[in-house]
Amino acid sequence: MQKTALVPYARLPRAHHHRHVLTSTVDVFGVAHWLLAERAPQPGEVLPFDALVVSADAGGDVELTELSSVRARWPRLDRLPDGGFIVAAARARRYEDGNQVQVFDTLGRETSSFSVGDAIQHLLVDGAGQLWVGHFDENPVGIRRWSTTGAPTWTSDGADIPGLFDCYALNVSGTAAWACTYTDFPLVEIRPDRTDRPVTVRANRIQGAHAVAVHGDRAVFYGGYAEERDRLAHGELTETTVEPADVGLLTLPDGLAPGRRRVVGRGSRIYVQAEPFTAWGVFDLSG
Structure with missing residues (x-):
């Protein structure tokens, strides 16, 4: 089976390797971010705590942002277009008073907070500053989009997405989103600002992927069950389906499996x- 190696992209500077990585992401503009604490959270530890965001682009430029009073023990992170940050707790039970999602300004100060529901699988900010949330099956509400003030701006309720119990894969770019959802794993194209057809559902036989990328009339699905964990499956898009094409493996730049x-x-x-x-x-599928 053909192997494709990842291309090195962005690194956490070695000066910060002594800190614990709480979470990390790459934002809609291609900048990588790490949310760091002095050490791993301990059971029963008192929250909140201060944290450091280290941001690095592909060219090696680095920016530091201190966040004050972070409440999430197991957080999700993304950056807003204005330079602020979103930090959210994946599990909402202890934050049911509306404190699950924290919005921070460019100086690391909390400016607002709200809740989006339990069991966050994916949290991604789009190019307009809207917050997309995909949930896993302990809270099968599907996919929702929120403003930074906590107002829902789009929901998958009534979108006629088959078998929407768990958002396995979510891709947000510009103001659009693509998703693969359990149990049927359709490829779902979501464009909320389009009035004629905001949601397009394409039947898909590639199951279990945890990431998807799309370019033109092509898509690629990464991951799967058991021995297909490192699978990279290509597909061709029609109006109603994803037609499977090549299948290979995605490796680290050194050729090893990612683990x-x-x-x-x-x-x-x-x-x-x-x-x-x-x-x-x-x-990069476009490459």
Whole structure:
């Protein structure tokens, strides 16, 4: 089976390797971010705590932002177009008073907070500053889009997406989103600002992927079940279906399997970060 190696993309500067990586992501503009604490959260530890965001682009430019009073023990992170940050707790039970999602300004000060529901699988900010949230099956509400003031601006309710119990893959680029959802794994194209057809559902036989990228009439799906964990499956898009094409494996730049990893889908790109979570690699379908 053909192997495709990730291209090295962005690295956490070595000066920060002594800190614990709480989470990491790549934003809609291609900048990588790491949310760091002095050490790993401990059971029963008192929250909140101060944290550091280290931002690095593909060219190696680095920016630091201190966040005050972060409440999420197991956080999700993304950057807003104005330079502020969103930090959210994946589980909402202890934040049911509206404090699950924190919005920080460019100086790291909390400006607002709200809740979006339990069991966050994906949290991605789009180019207009809207917050997309995909949930896993302990809270099967599907996919929703929120403003930074906590107002819902789009929901998958009534969108006629088959088998929407778990948002396995979510790709947000510009103001559009693409998703693959359990149990049927259709490729769902979501364009809320389009009045004629905001949601397009394409039947898809490629199952279990945890990341998707799209470019023109092509798509690629990364991941799968069991021995297909490192699968990179290509497909051709028609009006109503995804037609499977080539299948291979995606590896780290050195050719090894990633093992534990984070993945982020942005347009034509899939970013992968393997343990110890200090470096991002990229696969670009457009290339």
